[in-house]
Amino acid sequence: MQNHHAYPAEDRHRLREILQLWRLEILHDRLIDQFITITVLKLLRKDDVNQLISNKFPIGVKVMFTYKLQEWQKRNPLTAAEYSRLNKQYNV
Numbered sequence: 001m002q003n004h005h006a007y008p009a010e011d012r013h014r015l016r017e018i019l020q021l022w023r024l025e026i027l028h029d030r031l032i033d034q035f036i037t038i039t040v041l042k043l044l045r046k047d048d049v050n051q052l053i054s055n056k057f058p059i060g061v062k063v064m065f066t067y068k069l070q071e072w073q074k075r076n077p078l079t080a081a082e083y084s085r086l087n088k089q090y091n092v
Contacts, residue, residue, distance in 0.1 A: 024065055046066060
């Protein structure tokens with residue numbers, strides 16, 4: 001389990017808003033526990049979603065989360081600044 005104190009406060013609020021908009025607030029604690037920041041949310045793929053919530057939530061929740069996430073990702077791609085920050089952070 002990740003250290004909640006290291007999770008960015010601004011992402012915590014934004015993540016809650018996104019999940020409320022999607023009516024998937026049930027996933028909030030799981031995403032925080034797995035350190036799914038807004039940047040990570042932009043990078044999540046279907047295989048990641050399967051691993052993240054498989055066997056922990058009903059299939060309907062997984063299907064709706066995958067759908068809403070894919071639609072959100074189309075409208076919210078990784079910015080140049082986020083991409084640069086990731087490259088520096090992980091020495092890519």
